[in-house]
Structure formats: structure tokens, C-alpha cells
Amino acid sequence: xxxxxxxxxxxxxxxSFANYFDGYSAVVRRVEIAIDDTSDGAFLVVSPPExxxxxxxxxxxxxxxDQAANDTIILAYKGDxxxxxxxxxxxxxxxxxxxxxxxHKRPTVENRGRLAVWSFGxxxxxxxxxxxxxxxxADQLAEYLPPKGxxxxxDATFExxxxxxxxxxxxxxxxxxxxxGVAALDKMQARLSDQVDLPYPLTVHVLDHDLVNAFALPGxxxxxxxxxxxxxDSPDEVAGVFAHEIGHVVNRDPARGALRSAxxxxxxxxxxxxxxxxxxxxxxxxxxxDATYSQEAEALADSFAHKTLSATNIAPSALxxxxxxxxxxxxxxxxxxxxFMAHPELGDRIKSARxxxxxxxxxxxxxxxxxxxxxxxxxxE
Amino acid sequence: xxxxxxxxxxxxxxxxxxxLALWSSVLTVLTAGFYRFWMKTRLRRYxxxxxxxxxxxxxxxxxxxxxxxxFLIAVTFLAFYIGIVNLLLMFLSFSIxxxxxxxxxxxxxxxxxxxxxxxxxxxxxxxxxxxxRGVRLGMEQGAWGYTWRALLHWGVTILxxxxxxPRMTFWLxxxxxxxxxxxxxxxxxxxxxxxxxxxxxxxxxxxxxxxxIALWVYFSASAASDSIDDTLLALEGYENLAFSxxxxxxxxxxxxxxxxxxxxxxxxxxxxxxxGFISKPRPWRVFWIYAFGYGLISIAxxxxxxxxxxxxxALIGDYGPDVFDENLALATPPLWMLTAVSMLSxxxxxxxxxxxxxxxxxxxxxxxxxxxxxxxGSESLxxxxxRDRDELDxxxxxxxxxxxxxxx
Numbered sequence: 001x002x003x004x005x006x007x008x009x010x011x012x013x014x015x016s017f018a019n020y021f022d023g024y025s026a027v028v029r030r031v032e033i034a035i036d037d038t039s040d041g042a043f044l045v046v047s048p049p050e051x052x053x054x055x056x057x058x059x060x061x062x063x064x065x066d067q068a069a070n071d072t073i074i075l076a077y078k079g080d081x082x083x084x085x086x087x088x089x090x091x092x093x094x095x096x097x098x099x100x101x102x103x104h105k106r107p108t109v110e111n112r113g114r115l116a117v118w119s120f121g122x123x124x125x126x127x128x129x130x131x132x133x134x135x136x137x138a139d140q141l142a143e144y145l146p147p148k149g150x151x152x153x154x155d156a157t158f159e160x161x162x163x164x165x166x167x168x169x170x171x172x173x174x175x176x177x178x179x180x181g182v183a184a185l186d187k188m189q190a191r192l193s194d195q196v197d198l199p200y201p202l203t204v205h206v207l208d209h210d211l212v213n214a215f216a217l218p219g220x221x222x223x224x225x226x227x228x229x230x231x232x233d234s235p236d237e238v239a240g241v242f243a244h245e246i247g248h249v250v251n252r253d254p255a256r257g258a259l260r261s262a263x264x265x266x267x268x269x270x271x272x273x274x275x276x277x278x279x280x281x282x283x284x285x286x287x288x289x290d291a292t293y294s295q296e297a298e299a300l301a302d303s304f305a306h307k308t309l310s311a312t313n314i315a316p317s318a319l320x321x322x323x324x325x326x327x328x329x330x331x332x333x334x335x336x337x338x339x340f341m342a343h344p345e346l347g348d349r350i351k352s353a354r355x356x357x358x359x360x361x362x363x364x365x366x367x368x369x370x371x372x373x374x375x376x377x378x379x380x381e
Numbered sequence: 382x383x384x385x386x387x388x389x390x391x392x393x394x395x396x397x398x399x400x401l402a403l404w405s406s407v408l409t410v411l412t413a414g415f416y417r418f419w420m421k422t423r424l425r426r427y428x429x430x431x432x433x434x435x436x437x438x439x440x441x442x443x444x445x446x447x448x449x450x451x452f453l454i455a456v457t458f459l460a461f462y463i464g465i466v467n468l469l470l471m472f473l474s475f476s477i478x479x480x481x482x483x484x485x486x487x488x489x490x491x492x493x494x495x496x497x498x499x500x501x502x503x504x505x506x507x508x509x510x511x512x513x514r515g516v517r518l519g520m521e522q523g524a525w526g527y528t529w530r531a532l533l534h535w536g537v538t539i540l541x542x543x544x545x546x547p548r549m550t551f552w553l554x555x556x557x558x559x560x561x562x563x564x565x566x567x568x569x570x571x572x573x574x575x576x577x578x579x580x581x582x583x584x585x586x587x588x589x590x591x592x593x594i595a596l597w598v599y600f601s602a603s604a605a606s607d608s609i610d611d612t613l614l615a616l617e618g619y620e621n622l623a624f625s626x627x628x629x630x631x632x633x634x635x636x637x638x639x640x641x642x643x644x645x646x647x648x649x650x651x652x653x654x655x656x657g658f659i660s661k662p663r664p665w666r667v668f669w670i671y672a673f674g675y676g677l678i679s680i681a682x683x684x685x686x687x688x689x690x691x692x693x694x695a696l697i698g699d700y701g702p703d704v705f706d707e708n709l710a711l712a713t714p715p716l717w718m719l720t721a722v723s724m725l726s727x728x729x730x731x732x733x734x735x736x737x738x739x740x741x742x743x744x745x746x747x748x749x750x751x752x753x754x755x756x757x758g759s760e761s762l763x764x765x766x767x768r769d770r771d772e773l774d775x776x777x778x779x780x781x782x783x784x785x786x787x788x789x
Contacts, residue, residue, distance in 0.1 A: 019437070021515025026564055026765040028437060028514055066401065066423045068431035069392035069438065082767065084440070084515055109446060119454040124559075125457040129464040137465065140471045149475035263468035267460045270782050 016092040020048055023082025033085070033092070042099065046085060054083075058112055061096075063103040073097075077105075126267055134263035135256075142255040147199035147219070150255050154219030158205075158256055161223075174380070176206040176226065179216065182378025184372035185277060188235065191312050191367065192243050196250060204242070209379045212326065214241050216248040218255040226380045232322060235368035240305060240319030242355075247304030253297050302349060305357035313365045316356035323350050386659075391748045392438070393431030395740040396654050401427055402736040415445075418448040418781075429511065432743075432751045435759060443510035443776070451506075451776030458623075459782050466491060492783070497531040498524045499779035501557070508561060509771040516564040519768050523560050530556060543588075547577030554647055563653050563763070564765040572650030580642030585636030587628040617757040637668035644750065656762065659755040666749055673743035682730060683736055689726040696722065704781075 020031040032047045035058070044056040044075040060078040067074060073093050087093055097103065109115075145153070162172035185204060194200050204222040212227040222245045224238070232238045248254060293301075306316040323346065368376060405420035429441035469489055474483040502568035505520040512518070534549035556596045558570035639661040648660040696718065 019494070023515045024767050026514040026516040026762045064430075064440065066430070067427035068394065068397070068427050070397075071392075071437075071506075074430075074438070074440070081442075082512075082515055086437070107444075111446070115450055115453075117448060118450055120762060122453040122456040122460075126460045129460045133461075134468055137468055141468070144476070145455070145472065146476050149477075153475045200646055225474050259468055259472060262471035263464045266463040266467045270459055270463055358714065377498070 014095050014259035016089050019086040021084045058100045061100045061101055061103065062105060111318060126271060129267055130264045134260050138256050138259035141259055142252050145255055151200050151219030153258055154217040154221045157217050158221055174208040176208050176380035178379045178381055180375035182303050184368055184376040187372060188239055188242060188367055192239060192246060192308055195311060196246060206379050214245050215255045216245040218258050222246065222249065229377060234318060235373040236314050236318035236366060237322040239314055239367040240309060240322060243305035243308045244301050247301030249305060251300055253293050306359060310356060310359035313362050314367050315364050319355045320350045385760045387435035389432065389434040389751045389758045390756045391431055391751045392433060393744050393748060395744060398427060398744055399740045402739040406732040406735050410732065418445040428747060434756050437514050440512045443509060443511060448776050451778030452781045454775050455778030455782040494528050494532060495529040496783060501527040503777035503780035504557065506773050506777045509773055516671050516765060517768050519562045519771055521560040527556055547581055548574045550643060551577055558651060558676050562768055563769050566654045566765050570650060571652060575645050576646050579587040580646065582640045583638045586712055587631040587635060591628050634668050637671055641667045654761060655758045657757040659757060661753045662750055663771055670742060671744045676739055678737045682734060685730060685733060693722065
């Protein structure tokens with residue numbers, strides 16, 4: 001819609017009325033308004049009764065945004081926080097809209113410096129808490145968590161993870177319980193944990209899920225996914241991963257991780273608000289499954305695995321075989337490789353697993369007989 | 382009615398609000414939540430300007446960036462509290478009680494004072510950024526006083542099994558109102574707390590009836606059986622419990638009735654110097670807005686979820702029979718595609734729910750409460766002078782960070 005306002009080369013004499021609020025009292029003043037084109041620029045002249053007229057430069061007039069009524073526009077003047085002019089007359093609104101070039105210009109940002117300071121403050125504070133204080137405190141407290149408490153923590157997390165991984169959202173992921181498979185797994189566990197002294201029993205479960213992964217939970221829980229067993233070429237490879245996870249259990253890494261996430265979840269929730277209803281929580285749970293412990297923690301679990309495997313006459317290089325093949329195949333689903341890729345020195349870890357074969361003192365004995373291995377492979381049937 | 386009585390008209394339109402709410406929630410999701418400060422500001426400008434007592438709209442003058450600043454300040458302090466306190470509570474809870482319920486309980490109790498504090502602060506900020514006829518509203522400091530009073534009132538109300546709810550509602554409203562200003566003139570909350578018993582009628586009666594039926598069923602069942610197990614067994618067969626379910630709609634009506642009637646009585650007992658209010662909201666209308674609004678939202682969301690389901694099947698179907706023989710690996714759609722579709726539908730449902738709630742519930746309610754409100758003694762408005770601007774660095778940061786009163 002075009003509005004012709006220039007008639008015969010001259011600006012029209014807009015003469016109209018509006019409601020004026022001076023920002024000093026709650027009085028509604030009916031005022032006369034007119035546009036005055038001077039050599040100094042164009043002005044809106046607002047003439048309240050009995051008071052000196054105001055000159056609003058047309059360039060500096062702004063419209064108050066997001067108003068519900070479409071029969072009125074409300075004008076404000078740049079640099080004046082309180083005065084308002086409310087115009088209902090249709091013709092006047094049209095002229096104002098046509099003549100004021102910056103009606104919708106945004107106000108300049110005040111407090112730039114303070115915004116920057118506090119943005120930095122908030123980010124620094126959150127970073128300090130999540131990456132500094134929470135881990136520090138969690139590491140200290142994990143030592144003092146009584147075994148029963150740690151087990152309860154593990155039980156709670158286990159159920160949460162089973163529910164989170166479920167595809168149907170109705171039933172948690174199934175725990176595989178084929179008796180022959182469980183017997184084979186028990187045998188492997190007995191062999192690997194012979195030398196281990198824990199304040200609680202070590203428990204291992206296989207979850208019926210495609211993920212090529214394994215993780216440890218507080219309270220001596222180790223969880224293997226069926227996908228991992230499917231991907232293994234020999235029982236020794238499974239034993240290698242199992243031993244690595246036992247290493248995490250012995251070092252109490254899962255308890256530290258769980259306490260850390262207890263501290264971090266709330267803080268992250270604070271930052272993102274509820275804009276997408278709890279996605280942060282889900283995200284954190286996923287991180288827990290993929291639990292990326294520190295490089296030292298991984299190295300310690302590795303060396304524990306090497307020692308345990310050698311001591312029980314299983315070649316530590318089985319672990320290296322598993323890593324290597326997964327790397328070659330390129331594991332698209334994430335899972336164990338992503339878990340280990342998080343650490344740049346995967347190559348080093350493969351090498352150190354190979355080197356650990358030198359720790360072997362007796363003849364290698366496979367961790368399971370062919371029959372037992374077959375049973376373990378069918379544990380989810 | 383004298384000539385100095387002002388009617389309130391309402392200028393809000395569903396279409397315009399829907400566009401605003403939908404578009405700003407899309408931006409909020411796209412910016413990982415950071416646009417929410419702008420979204421909230423814009424929605425408030427709209428809602429405020431729609432309410433026009435005496436034909437003059439309210440104006441909301443809060444700025445998005447001051448909200449962001451306040452939020453950042455709040456996060457700086459709260460991060461410490463939430464992170465460390467939650468961690469310690471989780472540790473203690475698992476060490477001593479062997480479960481996490483105590484941690485959740487304690488962390489809730491620990492955060493309660495901050496919640497009340499944050500709510501008072503948020504209300505103060507909102508009032509300080511509200512103007513009518515060019516004059517600011519405002520609220521005195523008093524968040525800590527409000528916090529301990531609210532804690533005590535809640536404690537007493539819970540101990541009284543809800544019988545003292547009207548007392549709490551009245552005194553907390555009075556605390557807030559008596560500290561509120563319109564320009565130079567102070568608000569006053571008159572009336573007595575007992576005046577809120579009548580509005581509770583349709584909550585107390587169905588609640589009592591439900592409790593009585595449950596007790597009667599339990600005792601008559603236990604009289605007929607010997608052991609507790611038998612009692613519980615007998616309970617399952619009772620149809621009388623179903624009867625108490627019929628009382629539920631009555632209870633819901635009671636909630637609508639209370640919100641309309643308590644607003645009416647509290648508002649009519651408020652004064653600002655010689656200025657007074659007459660409010661006459663209709664309970665049935667409020668009930669109908671809730672019932673109709675949420676009913677329509679449920680239908681819309683059900684349709685959307687159905688559509689999402691069809692898209693999902695289409696996707697899987699596409700990858701199914703056609704390519705199955707040639708390439709087994711492609712028999713299922715790639716994970717990223719399924720993830721993208723589920724993320725998209727999740728956000729679509731989330732956004733639609735919010736936008737529909739604005740146009741089907743919040744706007745009609747605001748319209749009804751506005752249109753049934755009159756302001757008396759308006760000739761004294763000319764005596765009211767401006768008040769100073771309240772800077773309020775923290776804006777509503779604490780409430781924002783903790784998600785209380787976050788809707789508007």
C-alpha cells in the first residue's frame with residue numbers, strides 16, 4: 001500500500017490529535033500534533049494545553065512493539081524512557097508510519113560491559129563447578145561411600161539405564177538369562193575375579209541390546225551388551241573387556257562418575273532451563289553409559305586388565321585384537337570405539353595390550369571352552 | 382455506576398498471539414533456549430497491551446537483555462549451591478539411607494526458601510516494568526520477609542490438611558499487595574482471611590466426600606474379612622470407588638470456582654487510595670475455558686502424534702521391501718534419520734503444546750478476567766504522580782534459573 005503525502009512538492013499539513021502521557025502523572029492529555037518541516041529536519045510537534053510544545057525529531061521516533069491492538073499505535077521518543085503518544089486516527093497513523101524512517105529501530109544495547117562480565121562470570125562459575133569442584137569433591141566422597149550405599153546407587157542407575165535404552169519406552173531392556181550362557185559367564189567371572197577383593201559381590205549382566213559396549217556401575221556391577229558379544233571373535237576378547245571393566249570397579253571409577261553427574265545435572269539444568277523438557281537429563285544419562293573417565297582412569301583399568309589376564313593365563317593381546325578389528329570395520333553405531341576414540345592414544349593402548357603378553361608366565365588357556373563360548377553367544381536366546 | 386468508573390476492554394487476538402508464540406518458541410529451540418528472554422518479553426508486551434482499563438493499554442517495558450543479565454547473575458551464584466549441595470545430599474542419602482529419595486526430598490526442601498525468594502523478586506521486577514497511563518507500578522523490597530512467611534504458612538497449611546489454605550492465600554496476597562504501588566499511591570489489601578472459605582466450597586465438599594467414601598469402603602471391607610490381605614482383595618471388587626471417581630469433575634470445577642471467586646473477593650477488597658475495583662468473573666466460564674481449551678489441545682496433539690507415527694512408518698517402509706533384496710545394510714533407515722525425525726517431532730509437540738496453551742487457555746482467561754474488571758474512583762488518578770525507576774539488576778534471574786513462575 002502506498003501513501004502519497006507530498007502534494008505539489010510540499011509536505012501536507014498534518015494536523016491531528018493524540019493522547020499524550022508525560023510520564024509524570026497518570027493524567028491522559030488530549031494533545032494537538034502536527035508535523036513541522038524545518039531546515040533543521042522534520043519534527044513532530046506535540047502541543048499539550050498550557051504547557052510548552054515538544055519537538056520530536058521524526059528520525060528519533062520509535063513505535064512500541066508487539067502491541068495487541070491494531071487500531072492504535074503508541075510512539076516513544078529515543079532517549080526518553082517515559083513519554084508516550086497514543087494515536088488512533090487512521091490517517092494520522094498512516095502519515096506517521098510513512099514519514100518516520102526509524103520507527104522499528106531497536107534501542108542500542110546498554111550495559112554491554114556488564115553483560116560481558118557476567119556472561120564470563122556465569123560460564124566461569126559453571127565450568128569451575130562442573131570441571132573443578134564437583135569432580136574434586138566426588139573423588140573424595142567416593143572413597144567414603146559405604147558399600148551398601150554404593151550398591152544402592154548402582155541399582156538405581158542400572159534401572160534408569162535399562163529404561164533409557166528401551167526402544168518401546170514401555171518395558172526396560174531385557175536382562176539375558178539363558179542358564180547355559182549365565183553359567184559360562186559365571187565361569188569367566190570366577191576366573192577373572194579370583195584375586196579381586198571387593199567390599200561387595202561382583203555382579204555381571206548381559207543386556208539384550210545391539211550396542212557394542214560395556215560399562216561398570218557403582219557397587220560392583222558390570223554390564224555387557226549383547227552387541228559386544230556378537231562382535232567378539234573369541235571368548236578371550238570378551239574376557240579382555242570384562243577385565244577392563246572390573247578394573248574400573250576396583251578403582252571405584254563408577255561411584256565417582258555417578259556422584260559427578262549428580263552434581264552436574266542440576267547445574268546444566270539451571271543453564272538450559274526447561275526449554276525442551278528434560279532433554280538434558282537424558283543427555284547426561286547417555287554420557288554415563290558412554291562414561292568417559294579420565295585418561296589416567298582408563299590407563300589404570302587397562303593395566304589392571306593386563307595384569308589380571310596374564311595372571312589367569314589369558315593373552316592380554318586379545319583386547320588389542322578386539323580394538324583393532326573394530327577400528328578397521330569402523331563402528332558406525334558409536335559404542336565401544338567412540339568410547340575409546342575419545343582418547344587419542346588408542347594406538348598406544350593397542351600396543352601396550354600387545355606388549356603385556358610378555359607378562360604371561362604359563363601356557364595360555366582359553367577363557368572358555370568352545371561349548372561354553374557357544375552358550376555365552378546364545379545367552380539372550 | 383458513576384462516570385468515574387472505568388470499564389476494561391481486551392484487545393488480544395488469537396491469530397496474532399499464535400503467530401508470535403509459535404515463531405518465538407521455534408527461535409527458542411533453535412538457540413538452545415537463549416531466545417527465551419526475548420520470547421518472554423515479547424509475549425508479555427502483547428498480553429499487557431491487550432488489557433485496556435478505560436481504553437488505555439498497560440505497557441510492559443522490561444528488556445530481554447536485562448533478563449539475560451539477571452539470569453547470568455543468578456546462575457553464577459546458584460551453580461555453586463545446586464552443584465555442591467546436590468552432590469553432598471546425594472552422597473549423604475546413599476551413605477545413610479541407601480537410596481536417593483532422601484536426596485531428592487532434602488534438595489527440594491533446601492531449594493524451597495530460594496523458590497519463594499525468587500517468586501517475590503520476579504513479581505517485583507514485573508511490577509517495576511509495568512506501566513499504565515505512563516505511570517510505573519512498583520513493589521517494595523521484602524523478599525526475605527516473604528520467604529519465611531511463606532514457609533510458615535505452607536507448614537501450617539500442610540499440618541491442617543489444607544483447611545488453612547484460605548488463610549495462607551489471603552495473608553501472602555496481603556503481604557504482596559500492601560507493598561505494591563501504582564506511581565505514588567500504595568495498594569491496600571482489605572477484607573478478612575475467612576472470606577476465602579466460601580470460594581473453597583466446591584473443593585472441600587467433593588474432597589471430603591471422596592475421603593468419606595474411601596474410608597467407608599475400607600472399613601466395610603475390613604469388617605467382612607479377617608486379614609489385611611483379604612481386605613485389600615475385597616477392595617478391588619468394590620464399585621463404590623468408581624462412584625468417588627465421579628466426584629472428580631466436581632473437584633476440577635471447584636478449582637476453577639476457587640480461582641474465579643478468590644480473585645473476585647481479593648480484588649474487590651483492594652484499594653489504591655480512593656481508587657477501588659469491581660471484579661465479577663464467572664466460575665462456569667473459567668471452568669469452560671479450562672475444559673474446552675485443554676480438550677482441544679489434547680485432540681490437536683493426538684492428531685500430531687498420529688501424523689508423526691505415519692511419517693515414521695513411511696520412512697521405515699521406504700527402506701523396507703524395495704531395497705531389501707539388493708542391499709541388506711539399507712534394510713533399516715540410517716540411525717541419523719530416525720534420530721532427526723524423533724528430535725523434530727519431539728520439539729514440534731513441545732512447541733505446539735506451548736503455543737496452543739497460549740491461545741486456548743491463557744488468552745481467553747486473561748480476556749475474561751479483564752473484561753469483568755472495573756476501576757472505580759478514577760477521578761483521583763490525576764493526583765497520582767510517577768515513581769522512580771527501580772533498576773533491579775537481577776531482574777527475575779533467580780526465578781528464571783529455577784523455573785518458577787516461568788510461564789509468564
